[in-house]
């Protein structure tokens with residue numbers, strides 16, 4: 001397959017990387033971004049609302065050191081010496097990347113992609129100009145879908161509709177104001193849940209944190225929470241007007257229930273004949289979790305979760321470019337479908353479709369290696385895989401202090417970690 005024109009949907013970190021790599025390849029590129037700025041999640045002003053894309057909250061610090069959040073061809077400014085960064089520094093990094101590679105001229109801002117459908121050998125893309133409400137149709141040989149996450153995923157419990165207090169999803173969490181003096185049930189076991197529980201613990205009357213990770217991985221995450229907080233591993237049986245009954249037979253009263261339970265994958269702009277379907281958090285059929293096996297001139301970037309983000313985007317994009325540039329030939333549709341089935345079997349996905357895109361830090365290196373070996377691109381440096389495993393372990397051991405450490409990548413295989421105790425800020429945060 002040799003293409004000339006590429007369309008990119010979304011200009012967050014994955015879309016920017018797609019634009020950069022396509023122009024280096026000599027493709028004609030047009031990118032659409034529904035907001036007025038690049039950066040996706042990192043373009044945040046802490047607003048909440050139906051048209052707000054970013055879910056970054058007040059005081060957020062990255063959960064990975066900056067070396068794990070950069071493209072291989074562009075490093076953070078030398079002046080940024082700390083490892084874990086605030087939102088403004090990450091946003092600045094993506095702005096500098098955009099400037100250095102002159103990406104803005106390829107982007108149509110305030111343009112929302114509302115429809116993508118195959119027409120002959122091309123993709124017809126209908127775009128809405130959000131400034132003047134006019135519609136435009138373009139045609140492209142290939143499409144990179146880089147729209148990020150926007151649809152909150154929430155488990156359903158009996159009685160949820162009769163609960164009289166407030167229910168919110170972490171999508172709409174920006175600060176702890178609404179939790180002051182309240183009794184809170186927090187459900188979730190990802191990084192947002194960890195950050196939220198630490199912050200809410202300081203202001204709430206009581207917080208019960210339902211954290212499934214302790215059940216699934218059998219690990220006790222050390223958070224040094226106050227005595228107002230308890231961690232529960234027993235599932236909610238049902239909600240009542242004033243609280244929740246748990247499967248262990250206990251009952252607790254709450255005024256707020258907060259779900260930090262992640263997001264669903266949604267592609268509201270894809271036509272039914274795009275070849276892609278989404279069911280139970282599983283986007284199908286995708287060769288190596290990115291190329292549309294039914295119509296391989298489309299790729300969806302960034303689906304694998306519980307892994308590094310920026311290095312993942314770059315590898316997936318370079319993987320696709322090997323085929324779209326004509327340097328490599330894709331396997332047949334049947335071979336790609338077979339590969340997907342084998343991958344599912346190896347990862348035991350058959351019964352758990354919702355885990356189809358789960359990688360996990362113990363094994364994500366295998367996926368990165370597979371992308372590299374299959375397409376003949378540079379693999380992810382071993383030091384980055386090792387560093388990420390180390391950091392995740394560290395976070396498990398003491399989530400409250402893991403960001404006090406400073407990391408340095410020394411070479412392709414080694415990194416240093418500054419674990420001096422005098423970096424520990426508070427007495428009660430000691431490891």
Ligand SMILES: Cc1cc2nc3c(=O)[nH]c(=O)nc-3n(C[C@H](O)[C@H](O)[C@H](O)COP(=O)(O)OP(=O)(O)OC[C@H]3O[C@@H](n4cnc5c(N)ncnc54)[C@H](O)[C@@H]3O)c2cc1C
Pocket residue numbers: 009010011012013014015032033034035038039040041042053055056057060061062063064068069111112113114146147148149192269301302308309310
């Ligand atoms: C609270 C929070 C904290 C996080 N912390 C970290 C961290 O510490 N480290 C880390 O590596 N990652 C972190 N992430 C993950 C973060 O999502 C990624 O770093 C990265 O921003 C994802 O890039 P993306 O380009 O795939 O998606 P996004 O950043 O979500 O960008 C998608 C872009 O597509 C646009 N778009 C969507 N639909 C359309 C459409 N129809 N038409 C046109 N444009 C569209 C959006 O406006 C947006 O600009 C965090 C995420 C959240 C929510």
